[in-house]
Amino acid sequence: MSGVRCPYQVLIASCGALSHLEIVKKLYQADTVPWGTHLLETIYAYPWSIDNKYYTAEIQLCTTDYKTIGDAQFAEDVDAFIVYFDSQQVKSFSNAKGWLPFLELLKSEIKLLVYDRSSTVEGVGCSEI
Numbered sequence: 001m002s003g004v005r006c007p008y009q010v011l012i013a014s015c016g017a018l019s020h021l022e023i024v025k026k027l028y029q030a031d032t033v034p035w036g037t038h039l040l041e042t043i044y045a046y047p048w049s050i051d052n053k054y055y056t057a058e059i060q061l062c063t064t065d066y067k068t069i070g071d072a073q074f075a076e077d078v079d080a081f082i083v084y085f086d087s088q089q090v091k092s093f094s095n096a097k098g099w100l101p102f103l104e105l106l107k108s109e110i111k112l113l114v115y116d117r118s119s120t121v122e123g124v125g126c127s128e129i
Contacts, residue, residue, distance in 0.1 A: 008059045008079045009045070011106070013067070015095035016086030018116070020063035023084055024048075027061060040074060042066045067098060069105045080110035087115040 036044035069075040085096035
């Protein structure tokens with residue numbers, strides 16, 4: 001790996017219209033993000049600091065455009081995985097389900113499926129999730 005590993009790594013993937021960089025911008029609560037560090041293959045990392053009354057943490061928000069676990073060491077080091085999909089698009093949910101085989105290879109205990117709104121008409125219903 002070309003980057004230095006932070007104590008915590010979160011892998012973010014997007015299967016919807018909202019890009020992984022847009023998700024990072026929302027987490028930063030900013031219009032721009034710092035230049036990403038190329039970790040490996042198609043994985044880039046963005047530093048993120050959390051500092052509140054409960055804890056302080058330095059985190060690498062790792063993003064990719066492709067379904068990948070990077071390599072065995074990266075898969076072992078990932079602390080959390082977040083995949084976003086658009087509940088208004090059935091194809092978006094199908095693409096998110098395409099990550100399931102990769103989840104078995106990621107060693108993180110935290111795995112989040114995120115969507116922006118609940119849908120009951122012409123999209124993916126809550127019962128399908």
